[in-house]
Amino acid sequence: MFNFDELIRNYIKREEHPKKIGRYYPSEIGGCLRKTWFSYKHPKEPEADLLKIFEIGNIVHEFVVDVLKSEKNPEVELLSAEEPFSIKMKDFIISGRIDDLILVKSSNKKVLVEVKSISDINTVKDAKPQHKMQLQLYMFATKIRNGTILYIDKKNLRSKVFTIPYDESAALYALERFSLLHKHLIEDTPPPPEGKMDPKKSWMCQYCEYKDECDKIDGVKINGKNKKN
Numbered sequence: 134m135f136n137f138d139e140l141i142r143n144y145i146k147r148e149e150h151p152k153k154i155g156r157y158y159p160s161e162i163g164g165c166l167r168k169t170w171f172s173y174k175h176p177k178e179p180e181a182d183l184l185k186i187f188e189i190g191n192i193v194h195e196f197v198v199d200v201l202k203s204e205k206n207p208e209v210e211l212l213s214a215e216e217p218f219s220i221k222m223k224d225f226i227i228s229g230r231i232d233d234l235i236l237v238k239s240s241n242k243k244v245l246v247e248v249k250s251i252s253d254i255n256t257v258k259d260a261k262p263q264h265k266m267q268l269q270l271y272m273f274a275t276k277i278r279n280g281t282i283l284y285i286d287k288k289n290l291r292s293k294v295f296t297i298p299y300d301e302s303a304a305l306y307a308l309e310r311f312s313l314l315h316k317h318l319i320e321d322t323p324p325p326p327e328g329k330m331d332p333k334k335s336w337m338c339q340y341c342e343y344k345d346e347c348d349k350i351d352g353v354k355i356n357g358k359n360k361k362n
């Protein structure tokens with residue numbers, strides 16, 4: 134009668150808006166800088182399965198918004214959701230949307246909430262460094278120094294919340310990384326392959342759509358074989 138998979142595919146298909154050098158996003162600065170660089174230099178259309186994963190993230194966030202603004206939860210008030218923000222640097226702009234801002238009534242404190250949907254909450258022992266970096270930027274930009282990362286399991290809605298203390302040096306470090314990214318993009322030189330160099334980021338290479346291009350630059354396979362002489 135009808136093919137629902139196809140309807141979903143049509144529904145979540147994104148209009149192409151290639152990223153522009155000079156406009157950057159907080160979610161992309163904590164990962165491998167070279168991968169982010171490739172995403173500007175050689176954009177690839179995300180695969181349908183990846184778009185579905187993004188969509189699940191959106192659905193989970195809509196659910197979180199409903200929970201936060203529900204009258205059944207008077208201890209918190211949702212002040213804003215998906216609020217745009219930007220940081221203007223000398224020759225580029227960092228912009229994005231902040232998931233949620235809530236007021237915690239017991240302490241009368243405004244708290245930023247960054248929502249991350251994940252496959253298995255049991256694997257989350259601490260907030261991930263790239264998510265902390267993103268949140269530090271939000272705290273820096275909004276001057277709201279209370280930040281949390283909420284991880285929520287896509288299959289059972291179990292959650293964990295981590296409070297992240299504001300650290301100005303971490304926010305400034307993130308800004309430095311944007312400057313470095315911008316410099317490499319302007320000069321058309323690839324940044325170091327952080328996924329290959331930093332054991333804490335090596336998992337990123339496994340899911341990287343630029344593996345082949347990256348190996349070509351270094352002449353090095355990710356597992357260390359086939360090194361260029």
Ligand code: SF4
Pocket residue numbers: 165166167168171326327328329330337338339341342343344347348
């Ligand atoms: S393969 Fe690894 S090091 Fe290379 S761009 Fe991808 S994530 Fe970065």
